[in-house]
Amino acid sequence: MPDAAPDxxxxxVAARRVRWHRALHAAASVSVLALxxxxxxxxxxxxxxxxxxxxxxxxxxxxxxxLLGALLNALxxxxxxxxxxxxxxxxxxxxxxxxxxxxxxxxPGERTPFMQAAIDDAAAHARSVDVRAALxxxxxxELRMVAVLAALLVLVARVPVxxxxxxxxxRRSPPVVTRDAAELSDDxxxxxxxxxxQVEAQARTEGAxxxxxxxNRLLDDLAHRRLDRDEAFRRLAALQESLAAQDAAAxxxxxxxxxxxxxxxxxxxxxxxxxxxxxxxxxxxAAAQAMREMSxxxxxxxxxxxxxQQMSQxxxxxxxxxxxxxxxxxxVDQARREVEEMLRRQRERALGPQEESLLRxxxxxxxRLTGEQQRRxxxxxxxxxxxxxxxxxAQDLARDLQAAGADLERGAEELSRMHDxxxxxxxxxxxxxxxxxxxxxxxxQRGQGGQRQRARxxxxxxxxxxxxxxxxxxxxxxxxxxxxxxxxxxxxxxxxGNGPPQGVALVPGGSGGxxxxxxxxxxxxxxxxxxxxxxxQEPGGGAGxxxxxxxxxxAIDPLGRTxxxxxxxxxxxxxxxxxxxxxxxxxxxxxxxxxxxVYSPYWDRARxxxxxxxxxxxxxxxxxxxxxxxxxxxx
Amino acid sequence: xxxxxxxxxxxxxxxxxxxQKDLAAxxxxxxxVIVGHQGIVDGVLTCLxxxxxxxxxxxxxxxxxxxxxxxxxxxxLQFSRVQFTPDLMPSDILGTQVIxxxxxxxxxxxxxxxxIFANLVLADEINRATPKTQSxxxxxxxxxxxxxxxxxxSLDQPFFVLATQNPLEMEGxxxxxxxxxxxxxxxxxxxxxxxxxxxxxxxxxxxxVEADVKPVLDRARILELxxxxxEVPVARSVQDYAIRLVLATxxxxxxxxxxxxxxxxxxxxxxxxxxxxxxxKIRAVMDGRFSASADDVRGAVMPSLRHRMILNFEGEAExxxxxxxxxxxxxxxxxxx
Numbered sequence: 001m002p003d004a005a006p007d008x009x010x011x012x013v014a015a016r017r018v019r020w021h022r023a024l025h026a027a028a029s030v031s032v033l034a035l036x037x038x039x040x041x042x043x044x045x046x047x048x049x050x051x052x053x054x055x056x057x058x059x060x061x062x063x064x065x066x067l068l069g070a071l072l073n074a075l076x077x078x079x080x081x082x083x084x085x086x087x088x089x090x091x092x093x094x095x096x097x098x099x100x101x102x103x104x105x106x107x108p109g110e111r112t113p114f115m116q117a118a119i120d121d122a123a124a125h126a127r128s129v130d131v132r133a134a135l136x137x138x139x140x141x142e143l144r145m146v147a148v149l150a151a152l153l154v155l156v157a158r159v160p161v162x163x164x165x166x167x168x169x170x171r172r173s174p175p176v177v178t179r180d181a182a183e184l185s186d187d188x189x190x191x192x193x194x195x196x197x198q199v200e201a202q203a204r205t206e207g208a209x210x211x212x213x214x215x216n217r218l219l220d221d222l223a224h225r226r227l228d229r230d231e232a233f234r235r236l237a238a239l240q241e242s243l244a245a246q247d248a249a250a251x252x253x254x255x256x257x258x259x260x261x262x263x264x265x266x267x268x269x270x271x272x273x274x275x276x277x278x279x280x281x282x283x284x285x286a287a288a289q290a291m292r293e294m295s296x297x298x299x300x301x302x303x304x305x306x307x308x309q310q311m312s313q314x315x316x317x318x319x320x321x322x323x324x325x326x327x328x329x330x331x332v333d334q335a336r337r338e339v340e341e342m343l344r345r346q347r348e349r350a351l352g353p354q355e356e357s358l359l360r361x362x363x364x365x366x367x368r369l370t371g372e373q374q375r376r377x378x379x380x381x382x383x384x385x386x387x388x389x390x391x392x393x394a395q396d397l398a399r400d401l402q403a404a405g406a407d408l409e410r411g412a413e414e415l416s417r418m419h420d421x422x423x424x425x426x427x428x429x430x431x432x433x434x435x436x437x438x439x440x441x442x443x444x445q446r447g448q449g450g451q452r453q454r455a456r457x458x459x460x461x462x463x464x465x466x467x468x469x470x471x472x473x474x475x476x477x478x479x480x481x482x483x484x485x486x487x488x489x490x491x492x493x494x495x496x497g498n499g500p501p502q503g504v505a506l507v508p509g510g511s512g513g514x515x516x517x518x519x520x521x522x523x524x525x526x527x528x529x530x531x532x533x534x535x536x537q538e539p540g541g542g543a544g545x546x547x548x549x550x551x552x553x554x555a556i557d558p559l560g561r562t563x564x565x566x567x568x569x570x571x572x573x574x575x576x577x578x579x580x581x582x583x584x585x586x587x588x589x590x591x592x593x594x595x596x597x598v599y600s601p602y603w604d605r606a607r608x609x610x611x612x613x614x615x616x617x618x619x620x621x622x623x624x625x626x627x628x629x630x631x632x633x634x635x
Numbered sequence: 636x637x638x639x640x641x642x643x644x645x646x647x648x649x650x651x652x653x654x655q656k657d658l659a660a661x662x663x664x665x666x667x668v669i670v671g672h673q674g675i676v677d678g679v680l681t682c683l684x685x686x687x688x689x690x691x692x693x694x695x696x697x698x699x700x701x702x703x704x705x706x707x708x709x710x711x712l713q714f715s716r717v718q719f720t721p722d723l724m725p726s727d728i729l730g731t732q733v734i735x736x737x738x739x740x741x742x743x744x745x746x747x748x749x750x751i752f753a754n755l756v757l758a759d760e761i762n763r764a765t766p767k768t769q770s771x772x773x774x775x776x777x778x779x780x781x782x783x784x785x786x787x788x789s790l791d792q793p794f795f796v797l798a799t800q801n802p803l804e805m806e807g808x809x810x811x812x813x814x815x816x817x818x819x820x821x822x823x824x825x826x827x828x829x830x831x832x833x834x835x836x837x838x839x840x841x842x843x844v845e846a847d848v849k850p851v852l853d854r855a856r857i858l859e860l861x862x863x864x865x866e867v868p869v870a871r872s873v874q875d876y877a878i879r880l881v882l883a884t885x886x887x888x889x890x891x892x893x894x895x896x897x898x899x900x901x902x903x904x905x906x907x908x909x910x911x912x913x914x915x916k917i918r919a920v921m922d923g924r925f926s927a928s929a930d931d932v933r934g935a936v937m938p939s940l941r942h943r944m945i946l947n948f949e950g951e952a953e954x955x956x957x958x959x960x961x962x963x964x965x966x967x968x969x970x971x972x
Binding site: 116 | 646647648866867868870871872873919922924925926928929930931970971
């Protein structure tokens with residue numbers, strides 16, 4: 001009985017073809033999903049919703065799935081019976097091939113004559129079977145979708161799309177309108193956000209970055225009116241506390257320590273001049289750069305023996321520099337002894353008023369001196385590592401330039417760390433000021449809103465930007481100014497009413513209605529404001545030290561509907577304080593320089609003045625507010 | 636075991652060719668008298684070769700009786716006809732003991748055989764007889780023998796019953812119980828002839844010439860053919876397909892369709908699967924093939940299962956036809972899945 005196996009070999013051919021068909025269709029099906037995933041990934045990456053290091057690789061990675069799917073389906077075996085069914089169905093063979101294949105699986109001894117006849121019959125029919133006709137290549141129906149998605153992928157990858165990154169917080173938190181919500185205008189929010197961005201750019205430590213993040217969250221919540229006033233103040237206080245917990249004096253200690261080192265170095269020594277200057281200025285960044293350059297010089301040469309000696313001596317002096325604490329320690333000891341003596345006397349008998357006053361002064365003096373001593377000690381510790389590296393470099397200079405260069409490189413790294421500390425301290429300080437500004441804005445906000453005031457602000461901003469203002473809008477609101485803030489002890493205070501524009505005019509300073517001290521006449525206007533304000537007839541006896549952190553009193557009413565309070569200033573002899581008015585743009589002609597360029601030096605100078613304490617603390621927020629309002633906008 | 640010898644002695648190809656030739660001769664002879672109804676003729680022949688019985692259902696006047704009579708003449712078999720009426724008694728079918736007198740004047744009981752003692756029995760309008768009489772016939776169909784007065788009489792082979800029933804006039808009838816319907820291999824529905832077929836019928840039946848039908852198959856050959864069909868193998872996949880189809884008629888089974896679940900009370904019995912496979916084998920050989928295919932199974936499903944499915948009240952109330960349910964099953968159950 002002849003075996004018909006060769007004739008049924010067509011089943012293997014058909015099975016292979018079925019496998020390839022399956023692979024093709026699987027690849028097409030998976031391609032649809034993979035391309036859809038790629039489109040989504042590319043879109044999210046381009047919208048900056050998704051931030052990855054290698055966006056292209058991430059976007060293209062799903063495209064490997066079709067290959068995988070095709071491979072798996074190509075490798076998965078196909079039963080000859082399934083292939084036979086396809087051939088039988090196409091050629092209307094009434095299952096001849098499939099049945100014959102099943103009968104052939106039996107041992108020849110178990111096959112009946114009819115089974116063998118069926119196998120022979122199938123083999124005879126198999127000769128006329130056309131596998132290609134029975135299993136034609138058919139393009140997967142998903143190919144159209146694949147083409148569409150591929151085109152979409154190219155489109156998404158090439159067409160510029162706007163970034164949605166800033167909108168993410170808004171999407172995360174649906175807007176909730178809160179009763180009695182703390183409210184800030186878009187302009188104010190933009191100003192604070194811009195400041196936060198600048199602070200963030202400077203932040204080098206984790207604490208500073210966290211502070212900025214929290215500040216941004218607070219701004220978002222305020223923007224969406226999710227906070228009532230109590231909650232807003234509570235958040236502000238919490239953030240200020242967390243910033244206060246950071247070592248605010250670290251940057252200052254670094255600067256002082258560097259100055260101590262720089263003072264010991266010879267300013268005329270060419271090799272170390274730049275380093276010495278940078279240290280004397282307390283600039284750790286510049287000092288690090290100078291020290292790196294020195295390291296480079298040592299490593300690459302050439303350097304003469306004299307230069308080496310001079311450099312070694314300069315570094316040695318810097319390494320041995322210490323803050324003068326001996327005299328301070330002596331003073332501290334003396335102050336403590338005096339206090340102890342007076343306390344002993346107090347225990348023996350009651351002290352007179354003058355003695356009591358003297359005791360308190362002595363106690364304060366002792367505390368101050370102790371604090372100063374601690375400060376210098378910390379200052380010494382701050383530079384300890386740096387001095388160790390510098391000393392090592394001075395020693396190595398005599399014998400191994402490469403080792404000395406490496407020492408200086410380590411010193412430069414230490415300086416970089418100190419620079420980061422300085423930067424973070426500055427950014428923390430800046431953030432603290434922004435928080436203070438925000439608190440003041442919110443504090444003065446209540447009851448000061450209104451369209452009229454907003455219009456006034458816009459007019460003011462236009463004038464500040466160099467445009468011609470309307471006549472007399474600002475000056476008409478001139479009122480008797482109020483000299484000094486709570487905690488200040490200087491100046492006179494006028495009554496209320498619409499009197500001539502003397503003193504400081506209170507102009508609402510924002511859409512929220514924050515008052516802003518201005519001269520009685522707006523510059524560049526032809527209003528009735530009259531002469532510039534006048535203040536400080538009798539200088540106060542020094543400024544108070546800030547206001548209460550939790551102060552939330554009502555803001556100053558720009559219409560003057562306040563209760564006049566007479567405050568007697570004290571003559572302390574520490575005055576006078578001068579008011580400094582920064583005028584807005586010129587009233588005539590066209591601006592020849594971009595406003596942005598004009599603004600920066602003015603604001604820097606104002607900050608310097610604020611920092612020097614020449615402006616009473618109660619007025620500092622007004623100065624900052626003023627500059628915030630007249631800042632150059634993006635548009 | 637003549638069939639075994641025949642099948643073994645002759646190559647399958649020749650056996651199948653002879654089978655086809657014989658069947659073609661029968662069809663040709665029947666076709667002299669019967670117009671159309673090729674499916675019915677094939678169904679009846681299938682039942683005959685499978686050793687089963689057929690139930691023909693159709694309105695009066697469609698030629699059911701003529702078909703059976705013609706078949707009897709073409710097959711050269713002993714033919715008898717019983718017209719079932721309500722007063723028909725079992726003994727009228729099976730036979731009875733009568734007193735007979737011999738040459739010497741002695742009297743004795745003698746069994747007088749009834750019409751069932753024939754090779755081809757036409758039970759006309761079977762549903763008009765009482766259940767008692769129906770049972771007598773159906774028991775003989777199943778047992779292939781008759782027991783009277785404690786004596787068993789075997790029926791000659793082939794024994795083939797063709798029963799007819801009218802689906803319209805149900806008044807005064809006794810519908811066959813499900814258990815007895817199960818005894819029929821096929822239930823064939825005789826359709827009304829088409830226009831062209833009616834022309835031929837009128838031409839043949841209203842003319843002066845009457846067709847002469849010659850016997851082309853004798854009893855022995857029929858038994859050989861029966862044995863031959865049993866030799867036809869069935870592949871596992873085909874058998875599995877038949878089983879899945881039968882299981883799908885059961886509302887509680889996994890492959891049951893929505894119609895089955897809704898309208899069927901009980902599905903087909905294992906006899907249904909046997910009927911399908913036997914019929915599939917015969918169809919394959921009729922087609923000149925050596926094994927039954929899934930197509931053969933599909934072709935045998937309707938006549939094999941339509942009388943084996945019991946509809947529930949909702950199905951009966953909504954007039955659901957078992958054929959519609961089976962068509963849905965055939966559409967949902969595919970071979971090789």
